[in-house]
Amino acid sequence: MTDLDSTARPLIGRDRARETILLVAHRAIDQGGAVLVTGEPGLGKTALLADVAQRLDGWTVLRVSADSFESDLAYATVETLVRGLAGLGGTAIRPPAPDDDALTVGRLLLDAIDALSGPVCLIVDDAQWVDEPSARALRFVVRRLSDRDFLFTAATRPQQNSVSDLFEDLASSSVNHARIDLTPLTVSDTQELAEHILGHAVSRRTATRLTEATQGSPLLLSVLLGQLHDTFTQALHPAGWDLPDTAIMPLASAISAALEGADVSVRTAAEFVAVLRDPLPAPVVGTIAARLGERLDLPGAVTRGLVLGTPRDGVLWVEPAHALLADALAADLTVERRVQLHRVAADVLDGHRALRHRVEAADTADPGLVDELLTAALAAADQGRAEQAMSYARSAMHLATDGELERSLIELGLLAMRFRLHEQILDLRPAIETLPPSPARDAVLLELRTLSRDVPGALELALRLEAAPALTPDERAIRTHVAEALPKVLMAMGDFSGVLDHLDTGRLHIAECPAPEDVADPALRWLAEPDEHLVRLLGWALNSAAHAQRPDLFGPLTAELDELLVQHESPAAVDALVARSRVFILGGDIERARADLAKANELVRRFPSSWTAGFVRTIYAHILFLVGEWEESVTLADTAVALALDETDLSCWPIALWTSTLVRAGRGESEPVTERLRSAAKADPRITGSYDGDLPFLARAELARALGRPEHQLRATLDAEDAATRASTLGWLTYRVDALATLGRAADARAAYERCAAPGLWRPYYGSLRWLEGRVLEAEGRAADALQAYREAAGESPFPFPDAIAALDAGRLLAAGRATAGSGAAPRSETDRAEAGVLLERAAATFRRLGASAYLARAVQLLDALRAAGDTAPGVELTSAVDPLAPLTTRERQVAHALAAGMTNKEIAERLYVSVTTVNFHVRNILAKLGMRSRRELRALALPRRRPVRTDRPVKS
Template sequence: MVTDELAMLRPLFGRDRARETILLVAHRAIDRGGAVLVTGEAGLGKTSLLADIAQRLEGWTVLRVSADSFESDLAYATVETLVRGLAALRAADGSAVGAIRPPAPEDDALTVGRLLLDAIDGLTGPVCLIVDDAQWVDEPSARALRFVVRRLSDRGFLFTAASRPQPNSVSALFDDLAATSVNHARIDLSPLTVSDTQELAEHLLGHAISRRTASRLTEATQGSPLLLSVLLGRLRDTFEQALHPAGWDLPDTAIMPLASAISAALEGADPSVRTAAEFVAVLRDPLPAPVVGTIAARLGAKVDLPGAVTRGLVLGRPRDGVLWVEPAHALLADALSAELTVERRVAIHRVAAEVLDGHRALRHRVEAADTADPRLVDELLGAALAAADQGHAEQAMSYARSAMHLATDGELERALIELGLLAMRFRLHEQILDLRPAIEALPASPTRDAVLLELRTLSRDVPGALELALRLEATPAVTPDERAIRTHVAEALPKVLMAMGDFGGVLDHLETGRVHIAECPLPEEVADPALRWLAEPDEHLVRLLGWALNSAAHARRPDLFAPLTAELDELLAHHESPAAVDALVARSRVFILGGDVERARADLARANELVRVFPSSWTAGFARTIYAHILFLVGEWDESVTLADTAVALALDETDLSCWPIALWTSSLVRAGRGGAESVAERLRSAAKADPRITGSYDGDLPFLARAELARALGRPEEQLQAAADAEAAATRASTLGWLTYRVDALAALGRAADARAAYERCAAPGLWRPYYGSLRWLEGRVLEAEGEHAAAVDAYRSAAQESRFPFPEAVAALDAGRLLTSGPTAAGGAEEAEALLEGAAATFRRLGASTYLARAAQLLDAIRSSEAGAADGERVEDPLASLTTRERQVAHALAAGMTNKEIAERLYVSVTTVNFHVRNILAKLGMRSRRELRTLAIPRRRPARGDRPVKS
């Protein structure tokens, strides 16, 4: 930035430390990303601070977007503003290669996030995204921004938001970033102090004022920089008349409440300027100046919008050659509106509803409405249903909420019920949990009970939910509407029974559920339009079969599994929906418990494809989480950690929060295998903060397995044994008993042969063992080694190393075999075989990034080679990627596999620019000049040995 530009910056008072903090984070963010959250009440200068920062970021591309309270319930309203800004930037620098597609309301957050990533990729240099008035960001935009910001956080990128202090989706996004990055700052703007007021007054007036005067000014304006500026400007003449700058006393007329201070600031202004400010304050929404003029003209009012802009009462921005106006500040608008009579405000809203159209017109009708207007309630509920049929969930919920607020006692029941049905339809129950007492108080009816059933289930009131579900199932269903509701209950009741652990009850209900689903009416037969979406028999049957499969496994009913699977497969062959995701996830759990990891993987792979299209599935979070666990088991660690981290980022956006701690556990597994003590501890701590009542039923061993694996990776058998003991104490029926593997291994490592043998015998019980973390042959080898039977142990290790389903435990078995072959009684004549086994293990460890295990293999190989005559000096098997971060390893492996940067970006859910950034870092760290050199790392290399033969890796 040039000196002249800096000189034009408006001075900030009382904000030096805040400015320095943000600029420091920005400086660090060039290399590693950063985030800043500025909070403070209205009028404390958040916008001014961010504007100051934006002008000081020399060499940065700054994207600024201000959320709008009037559009906070419009899906992707904030994103649309950002897209317009991106398009303007790209057009200005000539880099535009085509129009940026604005988001459609029916788009899911991942799709919109990818659109923004692609658009930001067209910008050069570091990028700063500033979100002002973040408390008004609509929820879909917040989800898309969460997706984008997390995937840009490790490049030259600074995310800065300004918000009022109350919790909101953007402040939650900042907390998420702060938990994973050291380069962040939260700045809470407090009111200006008396000293700050003195400095501001001296700047505006050109002379000093006394501390007492400053105290009275600060009190009158509540320390608001905005109001202080307005008030000082109005009182300039009285200051100039003072005999001494410090002798001025605040006139009694200036000691007034906040709103009155604004009113006083307007005194002396032309009436048309004041009227313009009042109209803009009431309309609140950014509007073209001619439209505001038309509304004013219909009310016989004269407005001077340019004059209001000049006085700083209205903010004006040109757009496509037309001046658009909006309030200069929310607090100013509130104060101005409050000074108008109710009749005047209602008149403005009423005319605005006539002049405007669509959503904005309806919103002004709501503001102007008499709460006893049943026609408007009907119109809002109709608009809600129409928006729902178009897939505009957030807009539909907003209309229904407004209808509820406007409804009289006679209409309130309908409004509450339809709002509840919308929440059921779109899995947005979290938006109506606060309404549960009101819905509980309504007269019982099938529709009310269906809404309440899901609210009770999600509120963990399982007994209450069961009572409702049984009553609904037992009540005769005569009309098509009642049959549609009963169809829904047919698959909702099993969820309640599973939450109670009554899996036999689910199976007892199965045939009754089938009958009720078979009696489902056609949508056109349902009289109530708000219920027609329930008339989807295939959707309910698919879910019912999924719940039944899961229950059959828990109830030890293998006779049911094959016919249910065949029936579900037939349905899924031509059925893609949220229910298909739920059924596939439910069945995959059964496959995992039964040891059929390949079929589980196939189901989860399909479920994850469907989740992209149907993110409102009950089990969307579990689809990502369990699949990440499967990928860990089958040795695809880079893919596993990527998907697990995505699950963590999105889990809290799910209606069902129960997968969030499980996603954190899964996210820690790969890091444990790689020896990442800090990152494992951080994730386990975060998961431990979750309410234990929300934790889902998937393998509860995972946090203990992560602890045990980390201890083994770091060579700490005592800690490994303790983690196994803790796992046993907390084990449930959903446990895969993987902790038994770590117990046997730890006991053997500690030389406790008898205890290891007893633990092994427990594992070897018929039908118990799942070889996810180690085969029985390897465990037998561990026990034999502890007992001193080295030759037998080597045979067991050899056998375990030749299996092919789980690369990591097989590499550990090969490592143990190679270790025994190079030491003790079995060492003689075993060097060649040991070298082959160790090189195979090293290749697997290198691919997985298991650096501590790789170091052990390398040390043993060094010992072998140093003992061979004429061995090459210093030849080692090292991890060539040891210096890279986890994300850089993912990119490096993808590059080595020949993937393009665009393919890598799609695979890792990041932008192409981020991939470019990582590629540069990777080549620099490895001392390479091209991608071609990096690809050679994909080929396991070793010195040819005598009688060389292929080594299985």
């Protein structure tokens, strides 16, 4: 085999394994090394080794793959290796003869490999099929090369064989070795793989469904995603996508291979387990088989990889090895055979499982079963089991006759409303549209039209529902819901005055809400929650009062909402708090916005079915960025991204991606910022929410400033203005003034500054007005005036990052000796030198705490220059406040701070929505980059702590 190029190919979920092998390879140059990779079929052993081979620059890589059909042929594996050696040229070696002894063949191979220059890597794939004579010859070779620049790497299934014995032998005599057990891909890995193959993101719910269906097999996932590309692009909602029946087709060959030569009882066992699906004790499966007069070989099906067997308290429990394999097996059975199996299972089993098998066995319309399913759905809903309730209701819909179909569709729609699972019924909208009008049908349709962006249709329905007489408790419960649903439609139309005009009518209808026990239809009782609807109505009204410029309403509405929220914690409370926080942000009251969002963020963990669940995390992450809590900000923003595509309201997804770039931009991380902005740009512009559309341009501008690129910074602000809407908070103007001043364009900087100073929406979130004035003054050559402006701007403010930048600018002018009444430089006074040191130290401390390494480097450079010039004033000690975490990426910083706080890897994984394996990988990288040997050393490191933020400070401008 010839040398391979070093072009890296995507390898999802195997970063840690790859880095481990490469580390062993690096050490092997001096002392030799060995790696054994184990894993079940389809977990990516071959892909991992191919990826590693590509990265071994300067190595001669010899790859050989054993073959199951030649495992009983002497020296079959060696012959493959000989052909590879012959292809290198100048390493002629005769092929081994069947009667050669292993030592002779081993010496021939050793001479050929010894003749190769530079380090050599021998990769043996599918090592479980290596014939015994080849294994003995390889043992002879590898043992004699183990102390030179040689790496032996083998991949095998997790079973003992001659090659794994060889590895164990080498490991016992060498410190440079590693055994890697590949595990299935996690949900996060599946999301990454899906985005790579499909070209767009999938929701966490969809990724979970795919991971469970394939048991995290990269091979099955890759095949499946390739086959399903078109069905994903046609999905109405990324979390509502279902695995189509056609997905099982590519697996037929895998089943055929697994069953080759097997007894019929093995196939029968695999088929039974595939149809039964749920984990069951083997004796129960045996009982079902006995009633059907069938003989099963469950251990044989386990051995063949079609059934997963797990001992529990001495009893073997069985379930399908892969959901997709089970589908493929079941699809090969006749309908009569499957129905027969389900009927017997329904008799043998009980509870939920029996009901599910009764559904599967139903071959005619059964009104009694439909009624039982809808009753079970409501019972599951009352116990909070949303997915089970939806599953029952969908089954009822499929089994319903014409007379029962209307009821089934409406009850399914009401369940989706109750649990905010509208994405699961978007495909049913046409069927619901054709139903006869009724208050319940129209309530379901109102929400589907709203989410489908059919605003005129939604408004027509909402007005009709509001105007219709409500004569029964059921009708009044529905009208109570409409009282807070109509404002959502009006806000989507931009009719904020209409929301306020509706307020009194909405209050009246909510006041007439019946008690739950008075509602006759149990599917509607959950709507009889007047406080829920009133809290939401007040939230929408507050938001509308701000947009309609009715400050007279804001105070009374806020007081009323606060009184309700004292004893009301619910999804509606989340929505109201988020709505009000957006008003505070527009008005410049960051502290009150932060307080509302902090409370909403706590509530959303208990009530994830709120309309604004995604916006809670996103907007709060933005606020935390502004007030200097960057670690919390980026963690929350990343969580928002991870969960955004699972939300009913998709409009938060691009905004979550934008917000997740802010901290990374401030830290100068170009690639993650670009990647996230590119992903956000793929979103349908019709679904993008209204919250601060300036964020992607602000991130681009901040990244350019962190990297010292004022031209790019200015370009981002020009793009922002071109794309601005009336909801823009004009934050990009701050970056424009700064960029123009840096470029020396004083007149343009002055004009941009005047736009900030004029009354309007501009807020000092990214730099105070006084600091901006200083930037303009400095560009105009008025250094003394600029210094005074910087000094004033560098006082206490709610925004530590721009505060530190102002201190940096003031220290820079003082250190340069330019802050005099004239335009020329003058000798620095002792007072100026002392003040410069204090300002620069203060700026450096903030940059260090935030992890803003580029800005910290500038502050430290100025401090070092002061020290070198001997300008330190008496009593002032200058320190180069280097960021101890500077080598880390933002994700690694998140993990490092969590470790320092004493969190376990499992807790960190849950916090960051990643796998424990991923956290382990990050911990290993963190310790390596920081030159540490243990987590204890990291905990001993004095990491920056949160800065307490006062709640009684006004925003400075």
